[in-house]
Amino acid sequence: MKTYQLRNTILDILIRIEKDQSFSHLLIDHEIKTGQLKPKDEGLLTEVVYGTLQREITLDYYLDSFMDSKKKVDSWVRILLRMSIYQMVFLDKVPDHAIIHEAVEIAKQRGHKGIAGFVNGLLRNVQRNGIPNTALIEDPVSRISIETSHPEWLVSRWAAEYGLTTTKAMCEANITRKSQSIRVQPLKISREEALEVLMEQGFIVTPSHFSNQGIIVEKGNILSSQLFKDGMITIQDQSSMLVAEMLDAQPNMEVLDACSAPGGKATHIAEKMEDKGSIKAYDLHKKKVKLIEEKAESLGLTIIDAEANDARKLQEIHAKESFDRILVDAPCSGLGVIRGKPEIKYTKKETDIERLSEIQLDILEHVAPLLKINGLLIYSTCTVERQENEKVVAKFIENHPEFEVDPVFFGNLPDELEASQGRSEFGLQLFPQDFQTDGFFLTRLRRKH
Numbered sequence: 300m301k302t303y304q305l306r307n308t309i310l311d312i313l314i315r316i317e318k319d320q321s322f323s324h325l326l327i328d329h330e331i332k333t334g335q336l337k338p339k340d341e342g343l344l345t346e347v348v349y350g351t352l353q354r355e356i357t358l359d360y361y362l363d364s365f366m367d368s369k370k371k372v373d374s375w376v377r378i379l380l381r382m383s384i385y386q387m388v389f390l391d392k393v394p395d396h397a398i399i400h401e402a403v404e405i406a407k408q409r410g411h412k413g414i415a416g417f418v419n420g421l422l423r424n425v426q427r428n429g430i431p432n433t434a435l436i437e438d439p440v441s442r443i444s445i446e447t448s449h450p451e452w453l454v455s456r457w458a459a460e461y462g463l464t465t466t467k468a469m470c471e472a473n474i475t476r477k478s479q480s481i482r483v484q485p486l487k488i489s490r491e492e493a494l495e496v497l498m499e500q501g502f503i504v505t506p507s508h509f510s511n512q513g514i515i516v517e518k519g520n521i522l523s524s525q526l527f528k529d530g531m532i533t534i535q536d537q538s539s540m541l542v543a544e545m546l547d548a549q550p551n552m553e554v555l556d557a558c559s560a561p562g563g564k565a566t567h568i569a570e571k572m573e574d575k576g577s578i579k580a581y582d583l584h585k586k587k588v589k590l591i592e593e594k595a596e597s598l599g600l601t602i603i604d605a606e607a608n609d610a611r612k613l614q615e616i617h618a619k620e621s622f623d624r625i626l627v628d629a630p631c632s633g634l635g636v637i638r639g640k641p642e643i644k645y646t647k648k649e650t651d652i653e654r655l656s657e658i659q660l661d662i663l664e665h666v667a668p669l670l671k672i673n674g675l676l677i678y679s680t681c682t683v684e685r686q687e688n689e690k691v692v693a694k695f696i697e698n699h700p701e702f703e704v705d706p707v708f709f710g711n712l713p714d715e716l717e718a719s720q721g722r723s724e725f726g727l728q729l730f731p732q733d734f735q736t737d738g739f740f741l742t743r744l745r746r747k748h
C-alpha cells in the first residue's frame with residue numbers, strides 16, 4: 300500500500316472512532332485482517348492510530364497554539380492535523396516534509412485547495428517554530444492533563460483520591476505501551492513447553508509471576524503464532540489471570556460467572572477445574588454469549604454453559620446456596636484499561652462512575668444468596684475508581700454481615716502484590732504504572748454463615 304493510501308486509511312479509522320465511537324482496537328484488528336497490509340504498514344498504522352488517540356488533548360493544545368481561536372475547521376481536518384503533528388513530534392520514521400506533503404494531498408483530495416493551503420501553512424509553522432513548552436503551565440492538574448492527554452476532571456478526581464505523584468505516574472503509564480501477556484491452556488500444553496516453542500520461533504517471552512499459566516510477550520505478534528491458532532494459548536492481561544488464581548475453583552465444583560462475556564475468566568476457571576464440574580456463565584447481552592461459547596470451543600473446554608440473562612435476575616432460575624464459587628467481574632468504567640483503549644478517557648463521564656457503582660452493588664446483592672456457606676466470591680473490575688471498587692465492597696459488607704473479605708486472600712497473592720500500594724482492607728487495587736498490567740481491582744469474599 301502506498302504511504303498516501305495508508306495515511307488515508309489511518310484518517311478514516313480515526314474519523315470513525317470519533318464519529319461513531321467505534322473501538323480503536325476492533326477497527327485496527329479489522330484493517331489488519333482485511334486490509335492486505337505489509338507487516339511494516341501494520342506497525343505504522345497501529346502506532347499512528349493509537350498514538351494520535353492517546354495524545355489527543357496534547358495534540359489539540361499544540362494545534363490551538365498555531366490557530367486563530369475563532370477559526371472553525373471541520374473535524375476531519377482537525378484529525379488530519381492531529382495525526383500529522385503526532386508523527387512530526389513523536390515519531391522519527393518519516394521526515395517532516397513527507398508528512399506535510401501527504402497531509403496536503405489528502406486535504407486537497409477530501410476538501411479543496413483552500414483547506415490544503417491551510418493545512419500546509421499550519422504544519423510548516425509547526426515545523427519552523429516547534430511545539431509550545433508545556434512545562435510552563437503553572438497549574439499542576441492542567442499540566443498533567445495536557446502533557447498526558449487526560450481530561451481535567453479525571454486528573455483532578457485521581458489527584459483527590461491518590462495524590463498528584465501517583466496520578467502523574469498513572470497518567471504517564473497510560474500513554475506508554477505495555478507488553479502483551481498470554482495464558483496457556485494447561486490441559487493442552489505446559490507453560491514450559493509453550494515458552495520453548497515460542498522462543499524457538501523468535502518471540503521474546505518470560506514467565507509471569509501472577510499466574511502459573513501466564514507468559515509475558517516482550518516481542519512478537521502472538522496472533523500469528525501457531526500456538527494461538529491451535530487454541531493452546533489465549534491473550535489475557537496478567538491482572539485478569541489473578542481472578543481464576545484467587546477463586547480457587549476445584550474440579551467438580553459448581554461455579555457461577557455472573558458477567559461472563561467474552562469468557563476470558565470463565566475459560567481460565569474451567570482450566571483450573573480441569574474441565575470437570577460446571578460453570579454457569581451469564582451475560583446481559585445476547586450477542587455476547589456467542590463470544591463465550593466461541594472462546595470455550597477454541598480452547599477445547601466443555602463445562603461452560605453460557606446464556607443471556609441479567610445477573611440481577613438469577614435468583615429466578617437458581618436456588619439459594621447453589622454455587623461453591625461465584626465470580627462478579629462487573630461492568631465498570633474501564634478507567635484501568637486506558638492504555639489499550641485510549642478512547643475510554645474521552646468518552647467516560649464522571650456521572651458514569653456513580654451510575655455504574657450502583658449497578659455493581661446491585662449485582663453483588665442479587666447474586667450473594669446463591670453462594671453456599673463457606674463459598675468464595677470474587678468481585679473484580681478493570682478500573683482504578685475507589686467508588687466502583689473499595690466503596691462497593693465496603694457497602695456490600697455493611698449490608699451483608701454474613702460476608703467478610705477473606706483474610707486468606709492476601710496471603711495467597713504473589714509476594715510483590717501483597718506488599719503493593721494498592722492493598723487495602725477491602726481488596727487489591729493494581730495500578731497500570733506498577734506491574735506492567737492493566738489497572739484492575741479484585742477482592743475475595745467468603746460467606747461465613
Ligand SMILES: C[S@@+](CC[C@H](N)C(=O)[O-])C[C@H]1O[C@@H](n2cnc3c(N)ncnc32)[C@H](O)[C@@H]1O
Pocket residue numbers: 539557558559560561562563564565581582583584587608609610611628629630631662681
Ligand atoms: C468486565 S466485562 C466481563 C469480562 C469477562 N468476565 C471476561 O473475563 O472475559 C462485564 C460484562 O458484564 C456484562 N453485563 C453488564 N451488565 C450486566 C448484568 N446486569 N448482568 C449480566 N451481565 C452484565 C457486560 O455485557 C460485559 O460483557
